[in-house]
Amino acid sequence: MKKALCIALTLCMILALVPAAFAENDVKAAEMFGTKEGNVYTNKALGIRAEFPETWMVLSEEQSRQLMGSGMEALDNEKLAEMLEKNTAVIDLYAIAADNSGDNVNIQLQSLNALQDVLLSEEKIAKINADTLAEQMQGTGIEISATEQSTRSFAGSDHPCLHITLSVQGVPMYMDMVFLKVGTYFATVTSTSLSQERSGAVLDSFKALEEESKAA
Numbered sequence: 001m002k003k004a005l006c007i008a009l010t011l012c013m014i015l016a017l018v019p020a021a022f023a024e025n026d027v028k029a030a031e032m033f034g035t036k037e038g039n040v041y042t043n044k045a046l047g048i049r050a051e052f053p054e055t056w057m058v059l060s061e062e063q064s065r066q067l068m069g070s071g072m073e074a075l076d077n078e079k080l081a082e083m084l085e086k087n088t089a090v091i092d093l094y095a096i097a098a099d100n101s102g103d104n105v106n107i108q109l110q111s112l113n114a115l116q117d118v119l120l121s122e123e124k125i126a127k128i129n130a131d132t133l134a135e136q137m138q139g140t141g142i143e144i145s146a147t148e149q150s151t152r153s154f155a156g157s158d159h160p161c162l163h164i165t166l167s168v169q170g171v172p173m174y175m176d177m178v179f180l181k182v183g184t185y186f187a188t189v190t191s192t193s194l195s196q197e198r199s200g201a202v203l204d205s206f207k208a209l210e211e212e213s214k215a216a
Contacts, residue, residue, distance in 0.1 A: 027183030029081035032109050034092050036060065041093050045182050048155040050206045052095050059094040067091050087111050102173060102194035105202050111185050122179045125186065126160035129177060133164070143167050154178045156208035174199040
C-alpha cells in the first residue's frame, strides 16, 4: 500500500501542473469545495456524490491540503478559495484503496481568466492535457506509453475523458481523467489503478446528486 500511495501522490502533484479550463456563471470559489462525511464525498457545485468502501481511506481536508505543500494543511476554506480564484490548483478529494490494487482517485479544482473561459471547452482542455501530460511527467520516473481521448458517462452526464497507459519504475498502471466545467471553474477527476478495468470502475463510483436523491 505504501508504494501505491507514493506513486499516487506523485501523480497527484504532477497533475496539479496541467492546465484546465472553465465557463462563465455565478458560481463562487468557496462553493466549489465538496464535503466529506466518513467515506462519503459530496460536491453540490459539481452535482456529484461518491461513497467509497470501508477498505478505502478518504483523506481529511487537512490531509488533502498537505498534499499541496508543507504548511498548506493549516489553510481554511476562505484562504483556499482565494488561492483558487488566483488559478492555484486545489486538491478537493483524495481517496485510496487500502490494498494492493493501486486504486485511487483525486479531484482537483482550478480557474481560468475570461479569455480562457471563452476559448476553451471541456473537449479542448482534454486535448491540452493529452498533448502536455507526457512533458509534465518528464524526469519523474513516470512514462506514458499511450493516451486516448474519448467521451464517457460520469455521474449521469457525458464528459471528455483521457485513457492513459503509463508505467512507474517499470510497473504498468492505468489512469482515467474526466473533465467537468462548472462556472469559471474546472474539475479534473483522476482515477489510477494497476488494472485498466478498475480505473474505470472507480469513476463509476460517482453518482449524480439527483440520482442519489431518487434512490433515497
